[in-house]
Amino acid sequence: MKLIIAYIQPEKLGVVKKELDSRKVHRMSVTRAKGCGQQRGYVESYRGSKKEITLLSKIRLEIAVNDDFIDTTVEGIVNAAKTGNFGDGKIFVLPLDECIQIRTGETGPAAIGGISRYVPSSKDD
């Protein structure tokens, strides 16, 4: 089991989610973040003073996957989020010792995955 953390451009959330859905990765958690990397920032000006802004808006994904889903998840994210420009983002893969589903008390690989009840219709992206 691994915990995949990915930072992507905010506007890519929709396509990334769609791509992952098509790869049967339906579960994930999302937060907003600010990131600083190779992407160029911009100069903010306010009432006559200026400031260089280097922390830019990003979306942070957190996806716990079973081992056989690692590659497809990473691939899916890369495929959907890549534009070739600075700022496309990064993916981090962390070891995950245990996973517990609160509702059922199930643990381990079974708790992470399985086919989700909710199958997203093709209409949304």
Add this chain to the structure above:
Amino acid sequence: MKLIIAYIQPEKLGVVKKELDSRKVHRMSVTRAKGCGQQRGYVESYRGSKKEITLLSKIRLEIAVNDDFIDTTVEGIVNAAKTGNFGDGKIFVLPLDECIQIRTGETGPAAIGGISRYVPSSKDD
């Protein structure tokens, strides 16, 4: 040492925190997140168009614990957050190599825990 990450329903934050307090787990970090799992979403409509929303509001807890606290922490979260409905959430346990307390420079298990100075009164939940 482990890092426990838990996603719970937002309205459960109060009881989870209270339950953990009662188990002497007083330290934690909390963020808001959106999650997508087995819980059914809803249809958003805006000016005549519709969209299926599958990312739902969650609370994300991050709790670093010493090894003898792992079970009680996980149990506490499960006990307090469980309703038996889809969406109750998940707990992830990650290995934690090191912990440093900025104030004291202390490291390792000692940096994580000990009895916190602040003892929550029974009045708050």
Add this chain to the structure above:
Amino acid sequence: MKLIIAYIQPEKLGVVKKELDSRKVHRMSVTRAKGCGQQRGYVESYRGSKKEITLLSKIRLEIAVNDDFIDTTVEGIVNAAKTGNFGDGKIFVLPLDECIQIRTGETGPAAIGGISRYVPSSKDD
């Protein structure tokens, strides 16, 4: 490779970032969080009722580093964020299995670091 997670006081973000920049750690991700630890909370009052608030505003940093950068990163954060008061924060070091740069597809230590294209000018802090 490690993933360093640090919680610091919000007002310390500027100096921490500057300090890390000076140590050639230019990449990071930042989110807002609420934290609960040894720092004393405060009493909120609203329309005649009161509540003890123990979750306080924090900044959460997430920094993936190559092994030779671990110490300088941790040191940098401690140096810049430390005031000696409760609430200064904590640093967690997690094992990091893999890192993928979305833009280039590069993986491993090379994906994490290198000299960033963007060199912050000395003007900003």
Add this chain to the structure above:
Amino acid sequence: MSAYLADRKLRRLVIALMTFAALIAVASAEMDKDTKVALDTLWVLVTAMLVFFMNLGFGMVETGFARMKNCVNILSKNFIVFAVASLGFLLLGWGLMFGDGNPYIGTQGVFFLTGADNSPAIREEYNGVYSAMSWTGVPLLAKFFFQLVFAGTAATIVSGAVAERIKYKSFILFSFAMIMLIYPVIGHWIWGGGWLATMGAFDFAGSTVVHSVGGWAALTGVIILGPRLGKYGMNGKINIIPGHNLALATLGTLVLWFGWFGFNPGSTMAADASAISHIIVTTNTAAAAAILGATLISWLVLGKPDLGMTLNGALAGLVAITAGCAFVSIGSSVLIGLIAGILVVLSVMFFDRIKVDDPVGALSVHLVNGVFGTLAVGIFAQDRITGVATGNGLLSGGGMGLLIAQLTAVASVAVYAFTASAIIWLAIKAVIGLRVSPQEEILGLDIGEHGMTAYPDLEIPT
């Protein structure tokens, strides 16, 4: 002969002259009358607009005091309620309230303003079925619009108290019923020439007619709905459910304060310079005193100056002075405001203690201070201070007479408004239900009732 001629000529000339002079006099009187009608109409309409504008204030205050997840819902309610009131009051409310009839209800010209009416003719010259409004010389539609915005205010008051748990359609239905069946009946009693007016009860701008009626309807609604989930814990614990935007609440209170300069001075329904100047000052002074009173008492009792209490204080002072603004001195308005400011703080805490969950403090502001303000007339009134013969109140040496009349008004309105609103709430509950499901309440009414959220970019940015 020449004398005779002169005499005849004289007579003719004198007659001509007198006719001429009389014509000038009549024309000039006519013009003056027209000018007065225009002036009064201008005043009535401008102040009516200000009262309409209070919808913005109520919308801001109530949205600010609600949680983010119920924002679309409360905005929708506060927005649609004036549309509902506009049609309901046109359809039936006005007629029941101001139509000639018996001491209890209007029975002539009840539907759609269709009764005979020769406004702006006044008093003896008035000829029509809305004679309770014949004291003011403005066109019928100006009277209607002015009264409509007051009716709308009464309906809006309910919205905040029942917020965060009521079904959207149930609220719409209740508002419609209230505007047609509760508000105009009590309005008829006091402003429509009904039995309370005859008895000598006074309510200049509506502490009772508007505010306490709204308050009673809110109270029954709150009781029948029950408190919001999670508001009251075990062992009498009162949980805080803070509003999501105190900026909105504060700014909305300023808007209401501004609107009150229409509400109170406008209720002269005539550009009576000295009366409106007096009323605007009593109104403002009461608000100021109430703000300081509420802030101070909450600072002392709670340890910090609670902004929510300061805001409720302002509104409490405004509600309390509404009945008496034209009947009391500036000094008395300071006292009335001060008492209202203290009263509202204690009342908010009291309602919480007895588990009556009112997210915005509407009961403490509109009901408690509507009642207090009405009674205050019986205590502080000074006869003819702006021209109206109220008689003196208790402290001005008028004895208990006025106070008893005011008490009667308060009590009888309480009985009718409480009963009628309870019946309507219960009827709606029986037919379509009142309260959303607990799941919906937890998730928020915005998603449940409207399928949308108020601040989508705060969720996930695009």
Add this chain to the structure above:
Amino acid sequence: MSAYLADRKLRRLVIALMTFAALIAVASAEMDKDTKVALDTLWVLVTAMLVFFMNLGFGMVETGFARMKNCVNILSKNFIVFAVASLGFLLLGWGLMFGDGNPYIGTQGVFFLTGADNSPAIREEYNGVYSAMSWTGVPLLAKFFFQLVFAGTAATIVSGAVAERIKYKSFILFSFAMIMLIYPVIGHWIWGGGWLATMGAFDFAGSTVVHSVGGWAALTGVIILGPRLGKYGMNGKINIIPGHNLALATLGTLVLWFGWFGFNPGSTMAADASAISHIIVTTNTAAAAAILGATLISWLVLGKPDLGMTLNGALAGLVAITAGCAFVSIGSSVLIGLIAGILVVLSVMFFDRIKVDDPVGALSVHLVNGVFGTLAVGIFAQDRITGVATGNGLLSGGGMGLLIAQLTAVASVAVYAFTASAIIWLAIKAVIGLRVSPQEEILGLDIGEHGMTAYPDLEIPT
């Protein structure tokens, strides 16, 4: 002799008396005239202020319907547009619109209000080059200010429709050109005594002159700019791009509703008690009916009561009644509102279907209902209902005459406004470009155009 003397004395006395009486009469008439000028000016200026205040409402609605990342930009546009309009209308707009000239354009006193003018003298007594405005007895600068705030409204309408992708400076330039070259020309045709006025077309407060002109300019802008990135997916998929603050949008709509009580009743430009009372009620009733209509239809069609549709409904009703508010009965105003409310919902869905991307619904509100409202005059008008001789509309037995005149106005305005605005947009596009880069659009115009964000503390707290 004594008779003679008496006669002479008599004559002298009578003459003296008559002079005296005449002087009184004149003085009193003079005073009455002054009073009327003062009263009318007061009404005109107060209502003009209300119309100015609509800038706040538009700012709130359009900002609320935009995304957070484009907030500074839309606020900047909506703020500066009135400054631009103020100078442009002073410089040239007023003169082209109200200067005497030919049926198509004003040619006298076009620059800087410099034409001869002896306002507040009216009608025959008027002496000057702005005779199209000589029917109202207020000072020239009061006329100017009143007309300016209407011009400003027309320009503001465009802002919302082209939001979230237009360059700041391109918008500023367009606004300036529109205020000087589009708006006043059409204004001249209808309100400036031009050919449409002569032909018998009526537009009381500007469904056509203000709203549909703004709407046409918005339409060409939207078409030439194209939709926002990501709005329309493949296979005709319509993506939702929700506005970032529905509270702001709702509260802004209330502000606009309030402002409309200046817009419509103020357009009498005289404190005519019965007309303004009538107009304020038709205005309000149309809004109320439209709100209920739009809410109901969206509830039925979409399954939930869409707040955005309710808000657009309110504005649609207000726009639709603007042309006819002084010409139709209260009953007709209910119908007009109801139709407008339904129309706007269908129209919003229609424009989305044909991929005309209008973030705030400006086209459905101002263009579609501006046209509908203008035609509604031809259908519902009742001759002299508030004094103006419009003739009767179709349903009041007046036949097709009025309706045809209204149709002519709608069609000719469409041709001119569409063509002229398209030319200006294209010219600006050719010279400095219209649309920001895709990168900037993704990142947000706030950072791109202004180097700042609207809510910095939501990004990283300090």
Add this chain to the structure above:
Amino acid sequence: MSAYLADRKLRRLVIALMTFAALIAVASAEMDKDTKVALDTLWVLVTAMLVFFMNLGFGMVETGFARMKNCVNILSKNFIVFAVASLGFLLLGWGLMFGDGNPYIGTQGVFFLTGADNSPAIREEYNGVYSAMSWTGVPLLAKFFFQLVFAGTAATIVSGAVAERIKYKSFILFSFAMIMLIYPVIGHWIWGGGWLATMGAFDFAGSTVVHSVGGWAALTGVIILGPRLGKYGMNGKINIIPGHNLALATLGTLVLWFGWFGFNPGSTMAADASAISHIIVTTNTAAAAAILGATLISWLVLGKPDLGMTLNGALAGLVAITAGCAFVSIGSSVLIGLIAGILVVLSVMFFDRIKVDDPVGALSVHLVNGVFGTLAVGIFAQDRITGVATGNGLLSGGGMGLLIAQLTAVASVAVYAFTASAIIWLAIKAVIGLRVSPQEEILGLDIGEHGMTAYPDLEIPT
């Protein structure tokens, strides 16, 4: 005999007729007088309400320019300040300002409006102790309310400048003292018939009396408090501390602009049609020119059109035209606005350079442009342009006379307001302290001073 009879009859009839005519004349004059009082009162009260409404605008602007963590605090301050002003001005301020007395201060009827007064009688007919206000024929309480809202404005100005670090109670105390001891004294000098008025200094609506007085008090406050933590770094580095809500700031500026149509035209205190029409246009034009000026200069100097500068520009133009709005031509108002718009941008940058930390730009807007606007009268005034005999300014060929009077006013006000406010600030500092602790400042004054936050749902959702 008959001639004699005719003569006698004649005489009697003539006398009767003349009496009759005279009675008509008197009655008609009486009515006209009443009408004028009503009209003027209506204008005074409506414009006073608009000025009151500026509290909303200031609240929005100052809250928008503050950080989220200090939101409750600044809202509380801006809300309570008008309550404090209301009571302070009633208690003492009005009397010191308008009571008859010496050239430096009012000494009669100082407390609680208790002096003799037969308003609305004017000029020679006036009989009372507030003769400095006897030129306007409205009831005493109308005068009081109008002056009160101006006093409130002066106090509010301070709030923004000292924001984000001052103790709540210290600010309340200062406001109270300022309304009673600083504002009315200077008010007496200029508007209360004091020495500056006698000397021929003019300040139509308060560039000096209101704005620069507020500005001086703000300046001493800012200096004594020192800058916010973190505002100025080492080596002269100026850190940005952006406000948390530019939408609020922008919309608030529109509210202020709207309110200014009360502030300036209302200061006629009479419904003088041509004067108020003139003033509303000069006011608006100055704002428009200033907006364009500030936007352009910030675009050129800073590279992007800074919205904060645009907003400050609007207010700068409005402040600058306040003194001269009734004394200068439309053309001059454009120039004054333009200069004000440029001035404010340079001034904001200047104050930052000298480390005077004013979060909202109050000093640049109210102080710098209050001074400039006062001097502009000496430069641009045209004698009797709306009836007031100011004499001509420098550019209208009047020489240096007026300008020197204006300079004297500016200088003497500077000395008094600076000294008096510094003393009060220092006295409060000595007794209860002025500034919150650094810890509290970092955490935010909302938690520290009020124990609550403005947007709880943004913290942790429920």
